[in-house]
Amino acid sequence: MVNEILYSIQNALISGDTEAAEAAAHAALAAGLDAQSILNDGLMRGADIVGQQFEAGEVFLPQLMFSARALKAAMAVITPELKRLGGEGGTGRQGLVVLATIQSDIHDIGKNIVSTLLTTGGFEVIDLGVDVPIKRIISAALDACADIIGCSAMLTTSMPFMGDLIQTLEAMGERRRFKVMVGGASVTPEYAARIGADGTAPNAVQALQLARSLMLN
Amino acid sequence: MDYLEILDRSTAGAYISEENWDLEKVAMTCMQLVQKFDLKWDRQTLVPNDPALADRVFAAGFELAAAIGAYNRSSERVLRFERSELEDGLKNMKISLTMGQGSDERVLFARKIMDERAPLVWAGNPGAPHPEALFLPAVMSWAQEPIVDLITCGTLAEVDGREVRTGEALEITATRRELTYLHQALARVGRPGMGMLAAQSSVSELGDLAAAHPAYLRPCDAHLVPMLNELKIDNRNIARAVNSIEYGMRNGGLYCAIAGGLGGDAPGCAVISVASIILGNLTNRADYHILHPIHIRHVATSTREVLWVESVVLQAFARNAPAIIVADVYPKSGALTRELLYETAANAMLITVNGGHLEGCGSADGLLPNATGLEARLMGEVGKAVSRQGVTLEQANQWVLELLEKYEHIFKLPGGYPGVRFDQAYNLETLQPVPAWAGMYENIVEMLCGIGLKLSAS
Numbered sequence: 001m002v003n004e005i006l007y008s009i010q011n012a013l014i015s016g017d018t019e020a021a022e023a024a025a026h027a028a029l030a031a032g033l034d035a036q037s038i039l040n041d042g043l044m045r046g047a048d049i050v051g052q053q054f055e056a057g058e059v060f061l062p063q064l065m066f067s068a069r070a071l072k073a074a075m076a077v078i079t080p081e082l083k084r085l086g087g088e089g090g091t092g093r094q095g096l097v098v099l100a101t102i103q104s105d106i107h108d109i110g111k112n113i114v115s116t117l118l119t120t121g122g123f124e125v126i127d128l129g130v131d132v133p134i135k136r137i138i139s140a141a142l143d144a145c146a147d148i149i150g151c152s153a154m155l156t157t158s159m160p161f162m163g164d165l166i167q168t169l170e171a172m173g174e175r176r177r178f179k180v181m182v183g184g185a186s187v188t189p190e191y192a193a194r195i196g197a198d199g200t201a202p203n204a205v206q207a208l209q210l211a212r213s214l215m216l217n
Numbered sequence: 218m219d220y221l222e223i224l225d226r227s228t229a230g231a232y233i234s235e236e237n238w239d240l241e242k243v244a245m246t247c248m249q250l251v252q253k254f255d256l257k258w259d260r261q262t263l264v265p266n267d268p269a270l271a272d273r274v275f276a277a278g279f280e281l282a283a284a285i286g287a288y289n290r291s292s293e294r295v296l297r298f299e300r301s302e303l304e305d306g307l308k309n310m311k312i313s314l315t316m317g318q319g320s321d322e323r324v325l326f327a328r329k330i331m332d333e334r335a336p337l338v339w340a341g342n343p344g345a346p347h348p349e350a351l352f353l354p355a356v357m358s359w360a361q362e363p364i365v366d367l368i369t370c371g372t373l374a375e376v377d378g379r380e381v382r383t384g385e386a387l388e389i390t391a392t393r394r395e396l397t398y399l400h401q402a403l404a405r406v407g408r409p410g411m412g413m414l415a416a417q418s419s420v421s422e423l424g425d426l427a428a429a430h431p432a433y434l435r436p437c438d439a440h441l442v443p444m445l446n447e448l449k450i451d452n453r454n455i456a457r458a459v460n461s462i463e464y465g466m467r468n469g470g471l472y473c474a475i476a477g478g479l480g481g482d483a484p485g486c487a488v489i490s491v492a493s494i495i496l497g498n499l500t501n502r503a504d505y506h507i508l509h510p511i512h513i514r515h516v517a518t519s520t521r522e523v524l525w526v527e528s529v530v531l532q533a534f535a536r537n538a539p540a541i542i543v544a545d546v547y548p549k550s551g552a553l554t555r556e557l558l559y560e561t562a563a564n565a566m567l568i569t570v571n572g573g574h575l576e577g578c579g580s581a582d583g584l585l586p587n588a589t590g591l592e593a594r595l596m597g598e599v600g601k602a603v604s605r606q607g608v609t610l611e612q613a614n615q616w617v618l619e620l621l622e623k624y625e626h627i628f629k630l631p632g633g634y635p636g637v638r639f640d641q642a643y644n645l646e647t648l649q650p651v652p653a654w655a656g657m658y659e660n661i662v663e664m665l666c667g668i669g670l671k672l673s674a675s
Contacts, residue, residue: 057477057514060477060478060480060481060482060485060513061244061475061477061478061479061481061513062240062244062245062248062479062481065239065240065244066240069240103384104382104383104384104420104421105383106290106445106451106453109446109475109478112239113513129235130290155383155420156346156372156374156381157372157374157380157381157382157383157388157391157418157420158382158383158420160380160382161382185516185582185584186346186584202631202632203514
């Protein structure tokens with residue numbers, strides 16, 4: 001019975017069915033399943049499978065985005081129970097990421113895929129969109145008590161603003177509060193190190209791994 | 218329909234959030250249309266000889282454009298168009314466009330499938346950042362090739378040793394300096410009137426306005442007006458288009474639908490590409506169209522998915538709505554690698570036989586200054602040979618598959634295959650390829666001759 005319920009949650013995630021994911025989460029709670037188990041063995045397992053399928057080229061971006069949407073809906077169902085079990089820290093999330101395409105750049109496909117994979121990977125993501133001024137990114141990160149600031153730039157002439165963001169954090173005395181990950185087609189590990197970022201990744205799957213590793217440090 | 222109508226619809230259209238546009242409109246509709254029109258692709262048939270397939274791709278793209286329209290990201294409004302408006306737009310598309318001036322003038326035209334008229338060769342690597350010291354010689358390396366008809370270029374990421382930042386003062390300097398170098402390069406190779414697609418260092422309105430002067434971009438030149446992924450425009454790019462219209466310059470509508478993106482696999486990417494051109498014809502005020510599908514992981518236009526998309530989209534327009542379509546060649550590999558030449562040859566023969574003009578090469582994914590005039594020469598030679606010999610779709614498909622066998626391994630390399638910088642592949646004093654690079658070129662010319670494609674150099 002328990003396995004069947006968890007399997008239905010996984011399936012709802014894999015098929016990106018928001019209503020089914022919500023219903024399955026409700027059914028799991030009603031059946032007395034532990035919210036942490038629903039999260040780890042149902043939702044996260046399903047999200048992992050979709051992530052692996054995306055990495056292997058077996059599913060495409062829409063399926064990944066629908067899965068993220070289904071995950072958010074199911075999380076809304078179980079979060080109150082997670083909080084009740086674990087207090088304020090018991091939301092089940094791996095961390096909170098404020099994400100943006102840096103000011104002057106409007107390219108967002110890579111950033112959107114990272115956002116989706118972070119979400120399906122258990123992070124809470126505040127996606128500020130494109131062409132986001134540095135001040136707004138920092139302000140959002142401070143307001144939300146973010147763990148990670150993630151910013152991207154595809155244009156080489158927008159990349160310097162990512163360095164400006166880090167320098168601004170330092171000038172404000174807030175650099176140590178956040179891990180900063182940067183990305184974009186022309187961003188290399190050397191560039192990330194040069195501007196003082198905590199890391200970069202060549203693709204969205206590795207960006208999720210990077211975010212997870214940053215949360216451990 | 219004039220641009221004022223586009224401005225009006227950008228504010229009067231229905232509101233929708235960007236996420237819902239992406240998922241509910243683009244992804245869902247595209248998925249339904251791929252099924253409805255039974256669009257499938259075969260990894261072994263990258264140059265299909267299937268007129269019905271090309272027609273279904275066109276019909277699906279048209280239906281997508283009519284069903285959902287375009288999205289203005291700035292206003293978060295949907296720009297809808299009546300079918301008759303889209304049809305009128307297609308009927309009024311330019312099928313002939315003069316670029317450049319004087320003895321260097323060239324006429325772009327709507328090519329046909331297996332057209333005996335040779336494609337025009339537009340050389341350069343748009344978007345690739347260059348150190349200032351390499352910019353002029355790199356452009357000269359393309360412009361000096363007799364087979365090249367039109368010129369484009371990378372960007373200046375630094376001027377006078379300072380980083381260029383979009384929307385700030387140095388964007389103006391970088392844009393004008395880029396164009397100054399371009400004019401110098403054309404003058405030095407004796408082709409001052411060559412048409413340009415330029416002001417690549419201009420991202421915001423600052424650079425764009427700074428370039429709209431006959432000393433920089435002339436009315437006989439063009440600049441890019443991109444459609445954003447997927448089926449989106451924004452006020453910034455509408456402003457770019459309007460600047461061109463007011464100044465009297467050409468707009469190159471750029472469409473980079475993603476294979477593996479919101480449209481799903483290659484068929485969905487093809488449908489979005491067709492819809493992008495149909496809509497961009499109106500929203501981007503495009504005088505001609507630049508087809509540049511992107512692979513979601515590998516970027517390059519030489520992947521099987523993107524090659525198939527280029528084939529069916531070019532065929533779809535050639536059969537249903539003749540248009541001037543220039544297709545980008547953006548190989549994964551960079552200078553001084555054999556694979557760059559194999560990728561270039563495959564892309565060039567496929568584009569040519571399907572009815573496109575050639576632009577490139579954005580070697581090393583267009584991310585590094587690792588491109589040279591030599592691969593642009595090969596691109597042009599292959600294109601001219603394909604049209605001259607009357608290569609068939611089936612023959613081109615077989616050759617493309619043979620070339621894929623020689624380069625496809627590079628997509629498994631974690632860091633790509635970027636090759637070397639321009640100044641390591643070319644002698645900067647003579648502006649000729651270093652012997653090793655010239656030798657690789659000779660080898661591929663022989664190889665292509667061996668399989669039956671006779672380049673003029675062979």
